[in-house]
Amino acid sequence: MAITITDVARHAGVSPSTVSYALSGKRSISPSTRARIDEAILALGFTANAGARALATSQTMVIGLLTQFHQDEFAPAMLQYVLPVSDTAREFGYDILLVTETDATAALRRVTSAGMVDGVVLLDVVHEDPRLETLRAAAQPGALVGLPKRTEGLDVFDLDFGESARILVDHLYGLGHREIIVVSPPKHVFDRGGAYGWRFRDAALERAARYGIQIHPYFGEAQQPAIGQSMNAILDARPTATALIVHNDATIAALPSVLATRGTRVPEDLSVASLYSKDFGRAFSLPYTAVESSPDQLGQNAVRQLVRRIASPELAGAPVTRFIAPELTIRGSTA
Amino acid sequence: MAITITDVARHAGVSPSTVSYALSGKRSISPSTRARIDEAILALGFTANAGARALATSQTMVIGLLTQFHQDEFAPAMLQYVLPVSDTAREFGYDILLVTETDATAALRRVTSAGMVDGVVLLDVVHEDPRLETLRAAAQPGALVGLPKRTEGLDVFDLDFGESARILVDHLYGLGHREIIVVSPPKHVFDRGGAYGWRFRDAALERAARYGIQIHPYFGEAQQPAIGQSMNAILDARPTATALIVHNDATIAALPSVLATRGTRVPEDLSVASLYSKDFGRAFSLPYTAVESSPDQLGQNAVRQLVRRIASPELAGAPVTRFIAPELTIRGSTA
DNA sequence: TACATTGATCGAACCGGTTCGACAAAGTCC
DNA sequence: GGACTTTGTCGAACCGGTTCGATCAATGTA
8 A cells, every 4th residue: 555665666667675775875876776766756755664664674763752740740840851852852863752651660661672662761760760670671772861879871861959959059148148948849759769859958958057057948849729838838937038949840830929929029028049941930930040950951961862872882882970060040039 | 682473482382473373362272382372472571573563564553643832832731632642542552652843744744654653643733734634645544633624534623612712701791790801822823723712712702792791802922921911901901891711821820920919809809710621720720710621531532533543444434523512610710 | 808896786585573374183063 | 984164273475674695787907
């Protein structure tokens, strides 16, 4: 039914292998033959069958993207990671197989062992991620977004959360703040092993201790109305705190209305600094000074390295763990 | 390198075809042989190669999901459509190839003509969608989410936006409102051919005319701070309006803080009704009475029908255009 | 002029499954 | 007990590409 390379060969009066070589350029083809083949391809509307090509070359030109959508998580934040991965992959000629199954380990095994993908990108990697064992056993390489406990043999990309926290504390300390509230991701994120939570918090605490200033750490909530209640309780309990650092997507998104309702003015009554991406800030119109979380850079770097490793498993060198350098964007919410 | 069906056959002392039949169950296999094959599969850790199977059966067990991420659009709203499609597809044994390319028509042609997918789901279909021509020419079936001008030969799923608007107008009319502001999607959505925009607005206007009440239609904005400015201007210009209908994701998400800043109380000063999904409302903590936009149902129905059509192109019957019945959820923002 | 080299093309094997037809052994029927 | 069906298995062809080795003509070299 569909046009095959044999149809093209017949139409051009050559053998299928010649068409294949014309397509791949792996052997020289005379100009006249090439012209006839090109004409035939155009006339018949030929596109090489992906399955057949995958079988012959053991290359699918597909990258698996493994995401975990915890129902309790703030969904809008996820897309910022998915799109850059997809776009970067396409730049290199790869398509994206989106895997959202709850049983991520089984899904990973399925797509790798069936040879559906040439490599995988794991999003939202946690401290002791059960997927990593499966990934290490797979024939295909993988790239992680998120720092796990054991990185042996894996390419890892993440934001430098410790440095992010230090930058924010330094910034506020420099402005004269001596009592700061830090709102972390929800407790269940810590429990699940979302290491970015404690990497950020612990770095903030350590830095504050060095300066001899006070930090009050709290877990944030994941959803309204709990966010508003919790924030109100925290702010009421710490009336002398002059600054607030929020490391929590859902909370920062809700903060404008929470503070407006309280009548708290920023930065007059309270300095606010946070950690989120440009796009996230734009979508939620966030006016806060914040460290850029660079999901696009993370996705892009992960795919780049993955593609390199797919192309030449040996030449790509030793596995890397690379941290994105955090950058502070001043938006006037601190004083 | 990977385990093949021949390895399994050798290990079990049978021929490859017997293993294949044991796997598919298409011919009867003696219990003892079946046991040896099962044991061999387990021992060797065999998984059938997807490319080879696709080649032999011309079935990839992959569904293409074509999304359009307009940079000016409210990204967080997109995921609510992607996830249900992915989850439903997996229920039927299909994986999802996520296609986000800007040139959607070319991408659609690419994945269909290379036989990478067994069918496609098109999200965010507009009035005169250039992808439809390509889809009609493709060998694989497709299902649309969003109503285009011409539905011939296509399975189409959408919310009944006209009915949604009527329900909201009826609701407010019943509560005694006689002057209502309607905020539509941004103008560029109309220009692009997002028919849901005018289907909703025109139905609202028509209904209001029937009741002899006043409706002031406005285009909404897509981003802050334009949203806030525009909403303030609109509310200032219509001080006698007692109710507001918002058909615009970005605007409704920003509305709580806009109204809080103005000091407008809901529903005392202004009744507010809208159109959004449960999940969206939860993510943004929206307290408004609204028609449920049911992205999960749309995605699920689209995949269901697509799978049916893939399984038996003839038996699936004539193409359908099905509208989800809108349902009003009272949340107390109207009085 | 004889011989090695290069360029262009073809045939055949192969990738790893599925499926059709054949066939022997076992079971059913009269 | 012979004819007929059913059951279980195998071999071979096929799906649609890629790639290796061989062939042959044209060109370069001694």
